[in-house]
Each structure stands twice: as C-alpha cells, then as structure tokens.
Amino acid sequence: MEFMDELRFLKEQLKFNEKVDVPPGASEVVIAGMGGSGIAGKIFQELFTEFKVHLIDNYAVPKFVSKSTLFIAISFSGNTEETISAASQAARAGAHMVTISSGGALSEMGDQNIKIPRNDIQPRSATGYMLIPLLKGFGVISKSEINESYGLLDQLDKNDEECKIHAKNISKKSLIPVIYGSPPLCSIAYRWKTQFNENAKVIAYSNSFPELNHNDTMAIAQTYRKDEFYFLVFGSDASKIKKRINVTEKATKSRFNMINPKGSSQIPRMFYMLHYGDYVSYHLGTLRKVNPTDISLIEKLKKEIK
Amino acid sequence: MEFMDELRFLKEQLKFNEKVDVPPGASEVVIAGMGGSGIAGKIFQELFTEFKVHLIDNYAVPKFVSKSTLFIAISFSGNTEETISAASQAARAGAHMVTISSGGALSEMGDQNIKIPRNDIQPRSATGYMLIPLLKGFGVISKSEINESYGLLDQLDKNDEECKIHAKNISKKSLIPVIYGSPPLCSIAYRWKTQFNENAKVIAYSNSFPELNHNDTMAIAQTYRKDEFYFLVFGSDASKIKKRINVTEKATKSRFNMINPKGSSQIPRMFYMLHYGDYVSYHLGTLRKVNPTDISLIEKLKKEIK
Numbered sequence: 030m031e032f033m034d035e036l037r038f039l040k041e042q043l044k045f046n047e048k049v050d051v052p053p054g055a056s057e058v059v060i061a062g063m064g065g066s067g068i069a070g071k072i073f074q075e076l077f078t079e080f081k082v083h084l085i086d087n088y089a090v091p092k093f094v095s096k097s098t099l100f101i102a103i104s105f106s107g108n109t110e111e112t113i114s115a116a117s118q119a120a121r122a123g124a125h126m127v128t129i130s131s132g133g134a135l136s137e138m139g140d141q142n143i144k145i146p147r148n149d150i151q152p153r154s155a156t157g158y159m160l161i162p163l164l165k166g167f168g169v170i171s172k173s174e175i176n177e178s179y180g181l182l183d184q185l186d187k188n189d190e191e192c193k194i195h196a197k198n199i200s201k202k203s204l205i206p207v208i209y210g211s212p213p214l215c216s217i218a219y220r221w222k223t224q225f226n227e228n229a230k231v232i233a234y235s236n237s238f239p240e241l242n243h244n245d246t247m248a249i250a251q252t253y254r255k256d257e258f259y260f261l262v263f264g265s266d267a268s269k270i271k272k273r274i275n276v277t278e279k280a281t282k283s284r285f286n287m288i289n290p291k292g293s294s295q296i297p298r299m300f301y302m303l304h305y306g307d308y309v310s311y312h313l314g315t316l317r318k319v320n321p322t323d324i325s326l327i328e329k330l331k332k333e334i335k
Numbered sequence: 336m337e338f339m340d341e342l343r344f345l346k347e348q349l350k351f352n353e354k355v356d357v358p359p360g361a362s363e364v365v366i367a368g369m370g371g372s373g374i375a376g377k378i379f380q381e382l383f384t385e386f387k388v389h390l391i392d393n394y395a396v397p398k399f400v401s402k403s404t405l406f407i408a409i410s411f412s413g414n415t416e417e418t419i420s421a422a423s424q425a426a427r428a429g430a431h432m433v434t435i436s437s438g439g440a441l442s443e444m445g446d447q448n449i450k451i452p453r454n455d456i457q458p459r460s461a462t463g464y465m466l467i468p469l470l471k472g473f474g475v476i477s478k479s480e481i482n483e484s485y486g487l488l489d490q491l492d493k494n495d496e497e498c499k500i501h502a503k504n505i506s507k508k509s510l511i512p513v514i515y516g517s518p519p520l521c522s523i524a525y526r527w528k529t530q531f532n533e534n535a536k537v538i539a540y541s542n543s544f545p546e547l548n549h550n551d552t553m554a555i556a557q558t559y560r561k562d563e564f565y566f567l568v569f570g571s572d573a574s575k576i577k578k579r580i581n582v583t584e585k586a587t588k589s590r591f592n593m594i595n596p597k598g599s600s601q602i603p604r605m606f607y608m609l610h611y612g613d614y615v616s617y618h619l620g621t622l623r624k625v626n627p628t629d630i631s632l633i634e635k636l637k638k639e640i641k
Binding site: 056057067078080081086088089092093111203222227230231240243245246247248251253258269272280317323326330334 | 386529555559587
C-alpha cells in the first residue's frame with residue numbers, strides 16, 4: 030500500500046469490530062507496547078481514568094502485577110522483543126492476558142487474542158486497529174463518536190492544505206518541530222513527535238501544558254537558536270489552559286502555530302488531531318525527499334540486538 | 336543562598352528524617368506534583384513498583400481516586416495552583432492525604448503534613464527533601480545507601496571537571512542537549528532536560544532506551560541540523576540496553592557522549608546521575624552568562640494566569 034493510502038485507511042479501522050473482554054471485577058489494567066504499538070495505550074490512559082491504567086515500554090513488568098491484573102500486550106508484528114518479554118513475565122505472575130497483534134508469537138499468548146486483520150501496513154498506520162478494541166472494550170466510545178470521527182478523518186483525507194502549509198514552513202528553513210499539547214491530548218503531542226521522527230526523519234520533541242510552564246518556559250524565552258524551532262501548539266477549550274497558552278506565547282516572545290481540534294467531544298477531537306499530525310509529518314517527509322515508509326534502520330537494529 | 340551552595344546542599348537533604356506514613360492495607364498511590372516538585376514522584380515511580388504508583392501533573396485527578404487511595408501532594412511552595420486543585424479533588428473523593436511542602440495552603444490539607452524545613456532555596460534544589468520521605472516511607476532506601484549516596488554527591492561537589500567539559504562542548508557551538516536514559520533512570524534523563532531549561536535557559540529534550548529505538552532512531556540517522564545536537568547518553572549495566580546503545584550509535588552514525596553511573600546499587604546511582612546533570616546544566620548557564628536561579632518568567636506566568 031502507498032503510504033498516502035495507509036493514512037487514508039485509518040478511518041476504515043474505526044469500524045474494527047473486536048473489543049477487549051474485560052473480566053468481571055477487574056479494576057487495574059497494565060498495557061505493554063513500544064513505539065507505534067505503544068501509542069494506543071498512551072492515548073487510552075488519558076481518555077479512560079476509571080481504572081488504574083499503567084503503561085510499560087520496557088522488558089520488565091512492575092512487581093505489583095498479579096492474578097488480579099488485566100494485562101494487555103500490544104504489538105503490531107506480534108514479535109516485538111520488549112513486549113514479548115513483558116507479556117511472558119506477566120503470564121508467569123498469573124495475569125489475565127489479552128493480546129492485540131497481526132500475528133507472531135504474541136498472537137498465541139493471551140487468554141483472549143485479538144487479531145489485526147492485515148499486516149501489510151506500517152505499525153504506526155494501524156493505530157485504529159490497536160485503539161478501537163480498548164475503547165470499545167471499556168465502553169469509552171459510542172457509535173455517534175465513531176461516526177463523527179469518521180467524518181473528521183475523511184475531511185482531512187480530502188483536504189490537508191493546512192497541514193501542507195505547516196510542512197512547508199518547517200521544510201523551508203529546516204526547522205525543529207516542537208509540539209505542545211495539553212490534557213487530554215498529551216499523548217497525541219507525543220504521537221506527532223514520533224511521526225516526525227519516522228515519517229519525516231527529523232528530530233522533534235513534545236511537551237504539554239501545564240507541566241511545560243514549569244520548565245520549557247524559561248528555555249524558550251532565552252534559548253539560543255530560537256529561530257530554528259517551529260512551535261506547533263494544540264488549542265484547548267479548558268479556560269485555564271487557554272490562558273496559559275496565550276500568556277506563555279507573549280511572555281516568551283515566541284510564535285505559536287495553533288492547531289485547533291475539531292469535534293464535539295474528546296474522542297473525535299483526539300482522532301482529528303492524531304490524523305492532522307500524520308499529514309504534517311508525511312508532507313514534511315515528502316518535501317525532504319525521504320521515504321516516509323522507510324524504517325529499515327529500526328528493523329536492522331532489531332536484528333542486531335537479538 | 337548562592338546557587339552553587341544550593342547544589343552542594345543536596346547531600347545534606349539525604350539526612351532528612353521525615354517519612355510518609357503508609358496506612359496499613361494501602362496498595363495504590365497517586366502522587367501529584369509539577370516541575371521541580373513533580374520530579375520526586377517520577378523518580379519514585381521508577382524505583383518502587385510494588386504498588387501501583389500513578390502520577391498527576393495537571394489540575395484534575397483520575398476518576399478511580401477513592402477512599403482507598405493514598406494521595407501524596409508535593410509542592411515546594413505549597414501554593415502550586417495545579418497541585419492544590421488536584422489535592423482538593425482527591426480530598427473530596429475521600430483519599431488519605433499526605434502533603435510535602437515548605438508551607439503554603441497545601442501544608443494544612445493533609446492527614447499527614449510533611450514540612451520541608453527551609454524555603455530559601457529553589458524548588459528544583461529541594462529534590463532530596465521531597466524524595467527522601469517517599470523512599471523512607473515505603474522502605475526503598477537503606478542506611479548504607481544513604482551513606483553511599485552522600486559520598487558520591489560529595490565527590491561531585493568537590494570535583495565536577497567532567498561536567499564542566501560537557502558544558503563547554505555544548506556552549507562552544509550553542510548545541511541542543513539531547514539526553515537519553517534507560518530504566519530505572521528515565522526520570523533522571525527528564526530531570527536533566529528540565530535542569531537545562533531552568534539553569535541554562537536552553538531548549539533540551541530527553542527520551543529513553545528502548546522506546547527511542549522505535550522512533551528517535553530514524554530521526555537521528557537522517558535529520559537535518561544533525562551537528563547542532565549534543566547527545567548525552569546514560570550508561571547501563573543491563574546487557575540488552577548496553578547493546579542497544581552501541582548498535583544505535585553506530586547505525587545512526589552519531590556521537591554519543593556517555594555518562595556512566597557510579598554506585599553499587601540503583602539508589603546511589605540515581606543520586607549520582609541526578610547531581611551530575613545539576614552541574615552540567617549549571618555550568619552551561621554560567622558559560623552562557625544567564626542567571627541559573629532566575630525563574631522570574633515562571634513566577635510572572637503564575638501570577639498572570641490566576
């Protein structure tokens with residue numbers, strides 16, 4: 030599949046009909062996943078706060094993992110070294126295991142194994158397949174939210190001019206993207222960073238309000254190379270955050286390029302912002318004449334590390 | 336206090352004799368804190384995995400917070416807007432509340448209120464005061480570890496030549512520090528980033544192995560402006576991580592400036608690495624002729640946002 034088609038394919042994943050079966054009495058969830066497969070857990074943790082959701086992006090699981098843990102291991106390939114290691118540990122601790130993968134060793138390790146129906150796309154293009162079973166399983170997404178999200182993604186698929194303009198601005202002066210989110214979109218700011226890394230092959234970094242007011246603020250006011258950064262800042266409806274954004278921009282004499290989420294509730298807004306970053310990073314990659322799908326180095330590393 | 340004296344004062348905080356009283360039967364901890372007061376929770380979460388430790392750096396608390404939650408609110412001033420808001424919400428949910436502060440509104444909100452005995456230093460210079468009550472309360476630190484940590488901090492206080500060299504390398508070409516940690520020092524890599532922001536007033540960013548192998552890797556191999564970054568990478572004893580560091584450095588044709596932790600167990604190693612970053616960022620600030628203690632903009636923001 031062409032990478033542009035992969036991007037357009039996200040909206041179809043909203044219709045994915047699998048969901049995590051949550052065992053009765055469960056109250057604590059641990060989600061393991063790396064990189065493009067880890068982002069689903071990060072997004073879910075921000076949206077669902079009724080359970081204690083703990084994330085793992087390493088080989089080992091915390092000591093508290095036990096029989097009463099619902100452990101969800103996510104790996105697109107099903108063969109991610111860190112995730113297999115963590116899932117094996119959790120299984121030994123007696124955790125109830127759910128896996129989400131397109132195959133591989135992981136696809137047989139769970140009490141429930143959710144199968145992603147295709148493996149011919151990039152892991153980071155399969156976010157819908159990995160996120161929907163979580164959102165549906167825990168009752169976090171409604172039919173109308175799925176429909177609204179579909180419409181918003183479709184809009185972006187048909188018109189991404191705004192995204193292209195940001196990519197051009199960044200490309201023209203070889204700027205470093207800095208992405209500032211705020212709750213409940215901190216994970217999406219991080220997703221943009223990783224998409225800039227993988228699709229455009231540029232260094233980028235993300236942080237979020239209000240935390241960044243306690244550290245980044247001093248830096249962006251007085252740093253050297255100030256003109257070499259491009260600030261992409263997510264708009265917020267929360268009055269406190271809105272004020273922080275305005276005051277920070279003025280006080281640090283920065284220029285914030287605002288991206289305002291569309292959507293009537295947090296799920297559609299999340300999907301819209303997620304997809305917006307897909308396009309900005311994709312276009313930057315194209316302008317830089319790098320291949321957005323090339324992650325050969327990550328694959329090479331995986332082999333060499335084994 | 337001169338800022339250099341504040342840095343030297345960290346080791347004395349190891350002797351702080353207060354500790355969190357953990358209620359019998361507690362198994363879940365939520366820690367709220369921002370910036371320089373939030374770092375204690377981040378460090379603690381990495382070192383103590385017997386309980387579910389959930390962190391908050393925002394106004395709101397997760398819905399799962401209840402009577403069975405041990406809620407620890409940390410704010411050096413005791414007046415941090417976000418932390419007061421989160422603590423008030425947690426109190427309404429009936430959580431058992433412990434506060435750590437030098438005074439302010441927070442210092443009267445807890446079932447237990449731990450008082451930091453001085454308020455004449457920067458919040459980020461009081462990490463010992465905020466971290467020790469957690470480590471002692473949950474039995475994570477031994478007397479011999481305190482003694483070893485004291486010795487290591489004292490060594491750095493007497494000889495920080497290596498730290499100065501990194502600061503000079505960074506300053507000479509106005510480079511952007513990129514700090515790469517790995518478990519259990521991911522929080523320390525983030526601490527370095529925030530210290531670069533506040534002490535040296537430069538933009539910096541952190542990430543950690545193995546997660547960075549799934550995104551940053553592609554970027555640092557092919558990014559523009561490659562020569563404008565300065566990679567500070569924490570050494571690790573874990574064989575998998577060690578291998579990842581070596582392979583990544585070669586495959587991306589980067590130059591990693593390695594910092595190897597000293598200490599015989601993870602607590603002294605953590606304190607050594609924490610303090611190492613204090614000095615690199617402090618010296619960079621001095622070389623840049625900025626005032627390391629100046630956080631006037633953060634203070635100004637706090638007032639304007641109210």
